[in-house]
Amino acid sequence: xxxxxxxIIGAGAISASSCREISSHPxxxxxxxxxxxxxxxxxxxxxxxxxxxxxxAEALLQNTEINAVYIAVPNAYHAPIALQALGVDKHVILDxxxxxxxxxxxxVTDMAQQxxxxxxxxxxxxxxPGAQAIKTLxxxxxxxxxxxxxxxxMRRSGIPxxxxxxxxxxxxxxxxxxxxxxxxxxxxLYILDxxxxxxxxxxxxxxxxSRGLGEGGWGLSxxxxxxxxxxxxxxxxxxxxxxxxxxxxxxxxxxxRDSNAMxxxxxxxxxxxxxxxxxxxxxxxxxxxxQLLQNPAAASxxxxxxRFFNFINTILGEEQLCVTIEQALAVQSxxxxxxxxxxxGKEVRFD
Ligand SMILES: NC(=O)c1ccc[n+]([C@@H]2O[C@H](COP(=O)([O-])OP(=O)(O)OC[C@H]3O[C@@H](n4cnc5c(N)ncnc54)[C@H](O)[C@@H]3O)[C@@H](O)[C@H]2O)c1
Numbered sequence: 001x002x003x004x005x006x007x008i009i010g011a012g013a014i015s016a017s018s019c020r021e022i023s024s025h026p027x028x029x030x031x032x033x034x035x036x037x038x039x040x041x042x043x044x045x046x047x048x049x050x051x052x053x054x055x056x057a058e059a060l061l062q063n064t065e066i067n068a069v070y071i072a073v074p075n076a077y078h079a080p081i082a083l084q085a086l087g088v089d090k091h092v093i094l095d096x097x098x099x100x101x102x103x104x105x106x107x108v109t110d111m112a113q114q115x116x117x118x119x120x121x122x123x124x125x126x127x128x129p130g131a132q133a134i135k136t137l138x139x140x141x142x143x144x145x146x147x148x149x150x151x152x153x154m155r156r157s158g159i160p161x162x163x164x165x166x167x168x169x170x171x172x173x174x175x176x177x178x179x180x181x182x183x184x185x186x187x188x189l190y191i192l193d194x195x196x197x198x199x200x201x202x203x204x205x206x207x208x209x210s211r212g213l214g215e216g217g218w219g220l221s222x223x224x225x226x227x228x229x230x231x232x233x234x235x236x237x238x239x240x241x242x243x244x245x246x247x248x249x250x251x252x253x254x255x256x257r258d259s260n261a262m263x264x265x266x267x268x269x270x271x272x273x274x275x276x277x278x279x280x281x282x283x284x285x286x287x288x289x290x291q292l293l294q295n296p297a298a299a300s301x302x303x304x305x306x307r308f309f310n311f312i313n314t315i316l317g318e319e320q321l322c323v324t325i326e327q328a329l330a331v332q333s334x335x336x337x338x339x340x341x342x343x344x345g346k347e348v349r350f351d
Contacts, residue, residue, distance in 0.1 A: 003027045022070065025309055057085075091315050118321065120307070126323065147243070158252050160215075164226060167229070167230055184248065185334060186331050196330070207232060302322075
């Protein structure tokens, strides 16, 4: 008999793969799903043989058999639905980003800290085996003192479906930075083990989506001709406690050779590392040459590579939560600061 009974809120593009992961856990079962779109909801129900479906999140949350929910809806509904779910004692795994802004994320944090429930922001890239391997080496000191991280995710033509909520400031909170920048920002801070920003300077641009250019293939929501008013490029320099620095570059669309370029590069006093692929480098014996020191295979603190397994195992008392709410809040605070710095033209300080 499954111990964790899930309700799925949102039957869009990401939910099918999430349901596959959840149902592969031996102690979890999906017993309900909700979406405002009946067609997508029925499709998810049929694919995963989900017994109960609901037209709204509110209706699903009244099902007292459900003890955990996965929330994957437009960003504007993340905080409101997370608050409702925590309020009726459900464990919550919320897909990224945390919220539209820091204020909303703080409200959820306050509520989560009052309730005796597990709350996790589902940062899946932390669980990629290579990321775990580099994290282990960094924690063990194999890279020396880490002083800089360079994180980038540059898509050439990867704006989610135009005319949908993804391009709306009101419904998404932001564009490329909040949608994909959040992944690599979270990952670089996780590996650096430093979630304490001191100062942030950043800038965002919106150059393609507003001209109807740069669409990729992502997103199942229907086109509603919603105007595009978010960033499709962002750049930032983030100074962290102890003098550690991070540079972040993100794009949904721009003119470049590669269709997709992404990585987290770590620079330490003894070695450097990349996450994609997971490799460690240092000077070669000959001046100017570089040597691949290690190609780490499997040094992970988890026996799985799934955010859902970590969430479920934490509820079951078998694992520690990988993504703490304090870390998620710090990431949201940096994202807010990048937008603020872009608007004001000034560095934002966290004194
Ligand atoms: N972790 C990841 O790598 C990853 C990848 C993709 C998307 N996401 C996140 O997942 C969320 C959903 O993204 P998506 O790509 O599936 O979007 P999508 O547009 O394909 O699907 C969103 C779904 O939410 C439904 N919905 C809208 N309002 C709702 C409400 N109030 N209650 C219930 N359902 C509602 C829509 O009808 C739609 O079916 C976003 O927050 C996105 O950032 C995360």
